[in-house]
Amino acid sequence: MNGDSHADLLQPPSNIEPTVLERTASHYTPLPTYQLPKGEHRHYQQQYADMYFARLAQLKPAVEQIASEAWADFEIGGETASRKDRVLDVRQGELCWVAGTVYMEMPLKPNVLEDIGKEHWIAAPPPRVKYDTGVGLGGDSERGAHAGGGKGLAGAQIMLEDESGRLRLTGGYLSGGLLVTGAIVAVMGTENSDGDFEVLDLRVPDLPRQPPRWETEDGDAALQGKSVTKKRPSSGKVAIISGLGVSGVEGDTLLLDLLLEYLLGESTDPASQQQAASISRLIIAGNSLSHSSPIPSREELAAATKKGGRKTYGYDSASYNAAPTDHLDQWLATLLPSIPITLLPGEQDPTSTSLPQQPIHAAMFPHSRAYMNPPTAPEGPGWFDSTTNPAEFSADGWRFLGTGGQPVDDVYKYLPDCEERLEMMEAMLRWRLTAPTAPDTLWCYPFQDGDQFVMKECPHVFLVGNQPKFETTVVEGPLGQQVRVLAVPRFKETGELILLDCETLVPEIVRFEVLDEG
Amino acid sequence: MAQDYTEWLAINVLNEQQLVSYRSLSRALKVHSNLAKQMLYDFHRNQNAKKPGTVHATYLITGVKQTERPATNGMHSQRDGEDTVMQSSPLLPSSSALKPDEHDDEEPNAVQTVMLVKQESLDLAKAKFESITGLHIYSLQAKGLGDIQSLTECNRKIAVDYASEDPMEVWKQYGTIQNPNVKRRTQRRQPPPPPAPVAKAAVAKAKPPVPTAKPTTLKKEASKDSEEAKPASNTCAKATTEPAKKPPTNKRQSSDIFKSFAKGKAKAKTEQESQESAGSTPKPAPDDEPIAGFSDEEDADEGDAAVIEEAPKVVNGKSKKEREAELQAMMEQDDEVMEDAAGAEPESAEADVDEGAIDKPETQAEEPKETVQIENGRRRGRRRVMKKKTVKDEDGYLVTKEEATWESFSEDEPAPKRIKVPPTTSMSKSTTAAAGKKGARPGGGNIMSFFSKK
Numbered sequence: 001m002n003g004d005s006h007a008d009l010l011q012p013p014s015n016i017e018p019t020v021l022e023r024t025a026s027h028y029t030p031l032p033t034y035q036l037p038k039g040e041h042r043h044y045q046q047q048y049a050d051m052y053f054a055r056l057a058q059l060k061p062a063v064e065q066i067a068s069e070a071w072a073d074f075e076i077g078g079e080t081a082s083r084k085d086r087v088l089d090v091r092q093g094e095l096c097w098v099a100g101t102v103y104m105e106m107p108l109k110p111n112v113l114e115d116i117g118k119e120h121w122i123a124a125p126p127p128r129v130k131y132d133t134g135v136g137l138g139g140d141s142e143r144g145a146h147a148g149g150g151k152g153l154a155g156a157q158i159m160l161e162d163e164s165g166r167l168r169l170t171g172g173y174l175s176g177g178l179l180v181t182g183a184i185v186a187v188m189g190t191e192n193s194d195g196d197f198e199v200l201d202l203r204v205p206d207l208p209r210q211p212p213r214w215e216t217e218d219g220d221a222a223l224q225g226k227s228v229t230k231k232r233p234s235s236g237k238v239a240i241i242s243g244l245g246v247s248g249v250e251g252d253t254l255l256l257d258l259l260l261e262y263l264l265g266e267s268t269d270p271a272s273q274q275q276a277a278s279i280s281r282l283i284i285a286g287n288s289l290s291h292s293s294p295i296p297s298r299e300e301l302a303a304a305t306k307k308g309g310r311k312t313y314g315y316d317s318a319s320y321n322a323a324p325t326d327h328l329d330q331w332l333a334t335l336l337p338s339i340p341i342t343l344l345p346g347e348q349d350p351t352s353t354s355l356p357q358q359p360i361h362a363a364m365f366p367h368s369r370a371y372m373n374p375p376t377a378p379e380g381p382g383w384f385d386s387t388t389n390p391a392e393f394s395a396d397g398w399r400f401l402g403t404g405g406q407p408v409d410d411v412y413k414y415l416p417d418c419e420e421r422l423e424m425m426e427a428m429l430r431w432r433l434t435a436p437t438a439p440d441t442l443w444c445y446p447f448q449d450g451d452q453f454v455m456k457e458c459p460h461v462f463l464v465g466n467q468p469k470f471e472t473t474v475v476e477g478p479l480g481q482q483v484r485v486l487a488v489p490r491f492k493e494t495g496e497l498i499l500l501d502c503e504t505l506v507p508e509i510v511r512f513e514v515l516d517e518g
Numbered sequence: 519m520a521q522d523y524t525e526w527l528a529i530n531v532l533n534e535q536q537l538v539s540y541r542s543l544s545r546a547l548k549v550h551s552n553l554a555k556q557m558l559y560d561f562h563r564n565q566n567a568k569k570p571g572t573v574h575a576t577y578l579i580t581g582v583k584q585t586e587r588p589a590t591n592g593m594h595s596q597r598d599g600e601d602t603v604m605q606s607s608p609l610l611p612s613s614s615a616l617k618p619d620e621h622d623d624e625e626p627n628a629v630q631t632v633m634l635v636k637q638e639s640l641d642l643a644k645a646k647f648e649s650i651t652g653l654h655i656y657s658l659q660a661k662g663l664g665d666i667q668s669l670t671e672c673n674r675k676i677a678v679d680y681a682s683e684d685p686m687e688v689w690k691q692y693g694t695i696q697n698p699n700v701k702r703r704t705q706r707r708q709p710p711p712p713p714a715p716v717a718k719a720a721v722a723k724a725k726p727p728v729p730t731a732k733p734t735t736l737k738k739e740a741s742k743d744s745e746e747a748k749p750a751s752n753t754c755a756k757a758t759t760e761p762a763k764k765p766p767t768n769k770r771q772s773s774d775i776f777k778s779f780a781k782g783k784a785k786a787k788t789e790q791e792s793q794e795s796a797g798s799t800p801k802p803a804p805d806d807e808p809i810a811g812f813s814d815e816e817d818a819d820e821g822d823a824a825v826i827e828e829a830p831k832v833v834n835g836k837s838k839k840e841r842e843a844e845l846q847a848m849m850e851q852d853d854e855v856m857e858d859a860a861g862a863e864p865e866s867a868e869a870d871v872d873e874g875a876i877d878k879p880e881t882q883a884e885e886p887k888e889t890v891q892i893e894n895g896r897r898r899g900r901r902r903v904m905k906k907k908t909v910k911d912e913d914g915y916l917v918t919k920e921e922a923t924w925e926s927f928s929e930d931e932p933a934p935k936r937i938k939v940p941p942t943t944s945m946s947k948s949t950t951a952a953a954g955k956k957g958a959r960p961g962g963g964n965i966m967s968f969f970s971k972k
Contacts, residue, residue, distance in 0.1 A: 009552060009654035012560040013523075018550040020690055023697040254634070254666065257673045258578075262632060265695035266541060266551040268580045269652025272630075273552075277695045330677055337685035337702075338695050370702050383701040472627065508628040511583075514666055515635040515643050 009269055021265055021273060024236030026280035026340055027396050029216050030381050034356035034388040034452060036445055046446040048439045052182070055451040056101055056162055059184040059432060062205040063099050067186035070203055071097055074188070081188050086164040090191045097188035097201075100162035104181045104414060107156070109441060130416050156416075160187060160197065171199040178427045180414040182436040204430045207477030210458035214397035235396035235502035236278040239263065239339075242285035242405070242465030243346070243490030246331070248323035255495050256331060258512045262497075264338050279499065281395055282339050285465025285488050286346025286404025289324050293348050325350070325364050333367035336384055344389045346404035346466060354443035355406065355435055356452065357389040390434050392459070396502040401459035405466035407435040408487075410442045421467055425485045426475045429455070429462060459483060461505065466490055470498065472507050523547055523557040524564070531561075531573060531658050539657035539672035544692045545680050551693035558655040575637045576657045576669065581650035583631045636663055900926045 036042055064083070071081045076095060084090055084098040108130070158169045158179060171189060179185070189200040214232060244256065261267035265276045332341060343360060345351045351360045362369045365386075373382035387393065390403040411424045414437065418424070428436060434453040438444035444453075458481045467487035475483045484505045489496050495512040526546060530536045544554035558575070565573045634656055635643040644650065657669055683689075690696055903925050908918045 009555045009652070010559050011556060012563075013553050013556040018552045018693060020693065021695045023695045025699055253670045257670055258632060258634060260673070261541065266544075266693055267578055267654075267656070268632060269654060270552065272580050272632075272652055273693075273695070334677070334685075337689060337700055338697050340697075340699075370704070371700075374703060383699075470627075506627075509630065511629060511631045513631060513633045515633055515639050516666055 018270075021277040023339060024278050024280040025233070026238075027217065027232075027235070028281065028340065028342075028381050028385070028393065029220065029395075030342075030385055030387055030391070030393040031216070033392040034390055036356065036358060042445075043448070044446060046448045048446050051439060051444075051447050051451050052101055052161075053163060054447065054449065055182070055433075055454060056099075056184060058450060058454045059205050060099050062208070062432070063184055063186045063203060066206060067097055067099065067188070067203045071188055071201070074201075076200075087160055087162045087167045088165045090167065090197060092191045092193065092195075095188070095190050097186055098160070098162075098167075099184065099186040100160040100167070102179050102181060102183045102185055103159045103161045103166065103440075104179065105157040105159065106414070130413050160185075168196045169199050170194075170196040173199045173202065177202055178415060178418065178423065180411050180427075180436050181440040182433065182438070183427075183431045184433075185431075204427075205432050206430050207458045207475070207479070207481045207483070208432055208455055209479070210460065210477070210481035210483075211399060213460070216394035216399065217397060232397065236280040237499045237501050238395055239279045239282045240285060240463055240486065240488050240498040240500060241282065241491050242467075242488040243287045243492050244284065244328070245290040245490065245492035246288060246324045246328045247290040248321050248327070253327070254514055255491070255512050258514075259491070259497060260331060260334060262510070262512070263335060279339065280502070281342065282335065283342045283344070283395075283400075283402065283463070285344050285402050285463060286389060287348050287466050287490070288328055288343065288346070289349055290492070291348060292324060292350040293353060294350055295353055329365045329367050332365065332384065333371075336368055336371045340383050340385070342385045342387055342391070342393065342395075344387055344391050344402055344404050344465065346389065347406050349404075354445055355389070355438055356445065357404070359386040359388055362386065390453075398460040398502065398505070399457065400461045400463065401434065401455070402463045403434065403465065405464050406442060407437065408464050408467070410435075410437045413441070421464075421487050422471050422473050422485060425462060425464055425487065426473070429458070429475055429483060429485070461486065461500065463488055469494065470496055470509060523549075524561060527557070527561045527658070531660055532565075535660045537657055537659045537663075537669065537672055539669065540655065541676055541692075542672050545676055548691055550691065553693075555654040558658055562655060562658055573658050573660065574662050575655045575659075576663060576666070577635050577637060577640055577643075578652075578654055578656040579631075579633045579635065579643055579647060579650055580652035581631060581647040582629065583646055584648040634666065634669075636666060638662070900924050 068083065074081050079095045082094070082096045084096045087098055087100045090096055090098060158174055160167045160169055169187065170192070184205060186203045187197065187199045187201070188203075189198045192198050241259070246253070246256070258267065262272075262276060263279065263282065265273045268276070332343075335341060345357045345360050347353075349357070349360055350364060351357050362372050365372070365384075368384050371382065371384040372386065373380075385393075390401065390407070392399070392401050394400070407428065408421060408424055411428065412418075412421065415424070428434065432455045434455060435442055435444065436453075438453060439446070458477065460482075461484045462475075463486040465488045467489055469487070470489045471487040473485050475485055477483070484500075484507070486498060486500070486507060488498055491497070497510045497512070498507050499510060500507045523543065527538065527543070530538050538558075540551055540554040540558055543549070543557060544551045547554070547557075549557070562573050562575050630651075631647070633643055633646075657672060663669075685694075686700060686702070901924070902922050904920055905923045906918055906920050908916055911917050
């Protein structure tokens with residue numbers, strides 16, 4: 001039934017010289033958007049409130065413009081909505097609109113005071129899946145919960161905040177919407193007798209301007225005085241993977257081997273090898289190691305204490321197991337001669353734990369280090385680019401924005417009934433925030449001059465790693481922007497590799513499996 | 519060539535009962551991977567024709583599996599029986615994402631599967647595929663494969679056996695996809711050798727005393743020891759507990775006493791040093807600096823060295839002067855000159871000194887000396903502090919002893935070097951002030967003048 005064309009390799013060796021394949025070239029320009037200053041220039045003594053103010057200042061113009069266009073001629077009962085500058089300027093009974101930051105007060109959100117109080121005498125609570133139980137806590141309507149709100153979000157309060165103060169939001173409209181702390185929105189409505197603001201309509205900043213393809217490279221060339229090449233060779237594909245989860249434990253690395261051989265073009269038949277030769281770059285989106293975060297979890301710390309001996313805060317060098325990093329390094333070093341790699345750190349990787357995570361240091365990769373740029377003289381992008389998380393770079397002309405998954409996972413915790421990660425990713429794009437819940441529930445660096453998580457330009461591809469399964473969609477913007485959103489599944493669990501065609505931006509999957517029955 | 523592989527495979531698979539994958543074969547015989555796959559097939563067929571069941575194989579199937587669900591967007595699971603009011607309405611006013619019901623109309627993403635199976639399950643696996651684009655032998659083994667995960671052994675062995683091969687030159691013959699744009703730099707140096715010999719070598723190299731040598735000499739050499747230049751200079755300057763630092767620091771001790779009193783050439787040193795050098799009979803080192811003025815104190819030291827108890831006193835008396843001299847010296851950044859020049863004194867003097875030094879040879883070894891380093895305005899280092907220790911006696915009495923211990927200290931980020939402090943954040947200013955207060959009290963008590971900035 002199956003034709004013999006596939007069985008070319010099931011025959012005695014022929015004397016035909018096999019062809020040597022060449023890989024498609026990859027055009028790559030990393031952008032330093034999320035790099036933090038090094039050493040003494042990195043200060044931690046600022047307040048996080050500045051970040052919120054900066055975020056509001058950056059996004060307020062955009063959202064107000066959209067809001068004013070939408071509501072300029074909005075009328076209810078003969079009254080038009082007027083614009084208020086500050087959140088506290090709303091008056092009772094007056095139809096108006098105002099822009100500010102959303103703040104959600106949720107009963108199960110991590111609260112540092114509670115944590116400290118409870119730390120000493122009870123075991124750590126299991127990590128929360130969602131910050132709200134979804135079951136009505138304040139069953140009666142007006143205790144801050146949405147008046148007449150739908151299911152879920154009961155017990156949570158949504159507020160709008162700006163430099164002047166906070167305003168509680170209510171209204172049935174909110175239950176249909178997706179809101180998390182840190183999103184900048186404009187709401188229209190009126191203040192009711194309780195002092196809460198009843199929301200009739202809501203607007204978000206929506207997608208920013210999207211640069212055309214090759215803009216980064218052309219821009220650089222123009223700045224350097226070189227002529228801007230109009231003709232670009234056709235690009236190949238980009239392989240995206242996430243959640244390799246290398247641990248020291250043997251017995252789960254066969255999939256990695258299969259992946260390695262596939263990418264090198266050694267395994268499979270000539271047709272697939274040809275296809276593999278068109279893969280120009282590999283992007284690893286987080287969690288390459290399964291257990292290497294420098295901060296031990298509370299359970300680990302308790303176990304370490306129980307074992308007796310000193311309580312080692314932080315890092316116990318005696319217990320360091322070099323096997324995982326060694327294995328990862330060998331794996332990368334085997335791939336690097338053939339394919340350039342971009343490595344984003346993830347939640348469990350040995351680098352900073354607060355966003356933006358800084359690149360995994362070259363010292364972790366003694367073998368792969370030869371392919372990285374020397375630390376003192378970075379000329380152009382390295383062949384092996386260990387980069388930040390989140391990361392912004394331009395590959396084959398398209399602007400990529402990638403994260404290791406922590407922002408989306410955190411947004412997921414805020415939405416009690418929503419399981420749609422794609423919708424959350426879309427929401428993040430429309431809010432123009434790479435990490436909306438930072439710094440509320442997501443650790444991050446206290447940016448002083450401006451919120452670095454605000455997207456200034458719309459990417460062409462938004463990829464998020466470490467998601468439970470592969471999902472993709474295209475998000476469209478008001479100015480014709482189109483963003484391919486990719487949720488990259490964890491390789492360790494699913495064995496899936498995403499191939500994104502760089503000419504059409506259509507993804508396809510290659511799944512690696514080991515049949516283990518019989 | 520035909521004979522080679524049959525022979526090689528016979529030896530490895532049958533005789534030695536090893537697991538041989540096509541990659542191992544290609545590396546061993548230096549052939550293209552596809553050729554190796556064909557060789558494996560040939561061998562497998564021939565051997566099993568002679569005697570069935572001698573050689574078992576695993577296969578790699580590439581193709582499209584049958585039951586592929588279209589666009590796994592997760593909508594299906596949501597739909598089953600759940601109240602999906604939330605999902606069906608756009609969650610954002612301007613959302614353009616397809617609603618759940620529309621997802622089915624999207625083009626399903628192409629899914630290719632690469633599956634590894636044992637030969638026993640081959641037919642079962644083939645049945646799962648809608649279309650097969652490729653099928654080849656992955657590995658051969660003499661007995662049936664117990665745990666398929668053991669195939670990772672093959673790649674691990676390859677990594678070990680052929681580690682010396684340079685991928686860029688040699689892998690072409692194996693059929694790896696070549697990439698003409700690979701950028702690789704040659705390693706300047708091997709992974710760091712044990713620190714002690716290198717440190718010694720570094721110091722020895724700097725031996726010829728060059729008073730006006732570049733201040734960063736030792737820094738540079740020390741930087742070769744560790745991975746990064748910056749932390750290396752820090753660690754080197756910091757005199758950490760690295761054993762490697764002992765030789766150079768010990769060397770420093772001997773002649774440092776003199777340098778410390780020399781004008782403007784004072785070096786970071788400690789009471790230990792003065793103790794040790796005081797104890798050392800041989801006149802330290804070819805020193806460039808005049809030491810005449812301080813010979814009295816030297817003698818005093820030497821005399822006192824024999825007495826343990828007085829040593830601390832002497833030391834304390836000197837320490838203030840020394841510290842001030844040190845401060846001066848540090849300002850002039852002549853650190854490394856000192857250390858290099860001090861290298862002139864071989865460890866033999868140190869050995870004597872160590873035996874001579876009565877009081878705390880062990881503590882000497884463990885905690886080099888008091889150093890105060892200024893890096894970018896941040897002071898850090900080790901200093902000596904008197905601490906009280908309460909010990910329970912055999913009779914049950916509590917005995918309180920005061921002894922000197924070392925501690926490392928460092929200041930917080932410097933106040934004046936704050937880069938951008940917006941006028942609104944007065945809070946940050948106050949915290950800076952608080953942090954800076956520790957150091958910025960000039961004209962305070964004697965001990966506090968030590969911490970004065972300049």
